[in-house]
Amino acid sequence: MxxxxxxxxxxxxxxxxxxxxxxxxxxxxxxxxxxxxxxxxxxxxxxxxxxxxxxSKKVRQAMIDHFDEVCRYPFSFQRELLSRIAAKHGVPEDHVIITAGSTEGLRISGLIHGMDEREVITAELTFFALSDYAGKVGGIIHKVPLDNALQHDLNAMSAKINSNTSLVFICNPNNPTGALLPKDQLWDFAKSHAKQATMFIDEAYFDYITEPGYPSAVELVKEGHNVIVSRTFSKVYGLAGIRVGYLIAQPELIDKMEGLSMCGPNVLSIFAALEAMSDxxxxxxxxxxxxxxxxxxxxxxxxxxxxxxxxxxxxxxxxxxxxxxxxxxxxxxxxxxxxxxxxxxxxxxxxxxxxxxxxxxxxxxxxxxxx
Ligand SMILES: Cc1ncc(COP(=O)(O)O)c(C=O)c1O
Known part of the structure; x- marks a missing residue:
């Protein structure tokens, strides 16, 4: 040879x-x-x-093509992905943090909002990565049952908010039910409570929504509300094993989360995600x-x-x-x-x-x- x-x-x-x-x-x-x-x-x-x-075949090739870069730290490549994500959503780069799967972002958010015995409100039947982590660092977790239509019960969640509430978690579409909140209900809820607590909207399944024109809650971030939106490359892009996701939020919060991130993306996940966005x-x-x-x-x-x-x-x-x-x-x-x-x-x-x-x-x- x-x-x-x-x-x-x-x-x-x-x-x-x-x-x-x-x-x-x-x-x-x-x-x-x-x-x-x-x-x-x-x-x-x-x-x-x-x-x-x-x-995808193209993503696989991109990872092969960039394999020799794994001797480098990811920082030198991360900027490109950050700017692609920011451009896709029409937000400045300081509104985005890239994480090791969206789970890392959910956990950082759980850490920040659960510390000091702050309260987190979530549905009783949803994805628990954030609220479980918040609970482990001392947060008080309120689980609100879904309504009869297996939908987030926004009125009941609203009634739980008090001066010690730091975050409300809403998974839209929800896992495991697949339910999508009517846009106006979610927007009214988020806008009326975002001054009291951070509204976290998990959009892991956003790409699968078939309702025409259904907007991303990133619109609420752009309007200046205290909202965090999470996205992932694990679902429609078929990259669950490579661990890359991101959060979009107000820059002060992103800055705080940057300081607490424990992992972030790796070199192959960055090139996989970049290619996936083009494919x-x-x-x-x-x-x-x-x-x-x-x-x-x-x-x-x-x-x-x-x-x-x-x-x-x-x-x-x-x-x-x-x-x-x-x-x-x-x-x-x-x-x-x-x-x-x-x-x-x-x-x-x-x-x-x-x-x-x-x-x-x-x-x-x-x-x-x-x-
Ligand atoms: C609603 C929801 N959010 C987040 C995740 C975590 O995804 P990942 O950490 O792979 O981005 C999942 C995984 O199934 C999920 O169902």
Whole structure:
């Protein structure tokens, strides 16, 4: 092997090793490639709201092309991603912090707002990364039940706000229900309470919203309100394993959070995210596949007669009428992994949209288990 070939081989082998640690190469159907969709390790992994079609071919190539840069610290490359994100949302760069997945951003926000026994208000059934962290640093957490439509109960949340409240967490669309708040309700709520407490709007699933013209809560940040918006590359961009997300908020808060960040993005995640933002073909492909397979899940649920919530995410929350642990085990025995218990709705199940093949496998298992 000559020196050039050896270096090329090491580069490819090194990246393969790195990617194997992050979840491995997968045999998936990606725009521009003819490889068929396949199951991962035999099981259809439909339990973590990931995009099974990622990473795109172009993102994969971008990571390979920049692999030799991993001897550098990320700072030298971070600026480019920061300015791309700021430009996308029409905000100055000092309104953005890039984090290691949006979870890091959720945790920093939980830390700042939970310290000193401050109070955080959240729904009873939602994503808990922020409120759990706030609770661990001494915050007092109020969990407000969803209303009868499985929607955030904004009136009840409003009634909980007091002078010690530091943050209200709203996941829109919500995980695990997939519900989207009517824009006017959310805007009125956020505007009328943002002087009392920080309004945190988690938009991890924003790209999947099909309601035409539904705005991002970044608009509220631009109007100067005390609002934090979180976004992630883990969902539609198919990059859950590379860990990159960001927050948009007022610059004073971003500055405070910069000082508390413990990780931030790494070099490969920066180049992956930059490429993902340009790869419109894969973005459209992922949305189209998600819509198609979500419809497939709805159709099967309709045929069996199981109630479900219309979802604005890459998952469907449906009523099984049986204990979730039992349902999970029955699916697992048929090679399908579905979501975990979501108290207090312990006879409901969350399934993430899979590839075409995985979703068909799920539909078959659903008929056997609950049909
Ligand atoms: C609502 C919501 N927010 C944030 C996250 C965390 O995503 P990540 O840390 O990968 O950006 C998830 C993950 O499933 C989620 O469902």
């Amino acid at each position: 000559n020196e050039l070939n050896r270096r090329q081989w090491l580069r490819t082998a090194g990246l393969a090793g790195a990617l194997a640690t992050l979840g491995g190469f997968r045999n998936v159907e990606i725009p521009g490639e003819s490889r068929p969709a396949a199951l991962v390790n035999g099981a259809a992994r439909m339990n973590f709201n990931e995009n099974p079609y990622g990473p 419109q073909e894969f973005y459209e492909f992922s949305l189209q596949k998600n819509a198609h397979n979500k419809n497939r899940i709805y159709t099967t649920l309709n045929q069996i007669g199981l109630p479900y919530q219309e979802s604005h995410g890459n998952f469907v929350f449906f009523k099984t009428g049986k204990p979730i642990g039992e349902v999970q085990r029955a699916f697992e025995a048929r090679g399908v992994l579905v979501g975990r218990p979501f108290p207090p709705m312990l006879d409901w199940c969350r399934v993430s949209t899979g590839t075409d093949e995985q979703t068909l496998k799920f539909a078959g298992a659903l008929r056997e288990v609950l049909g």
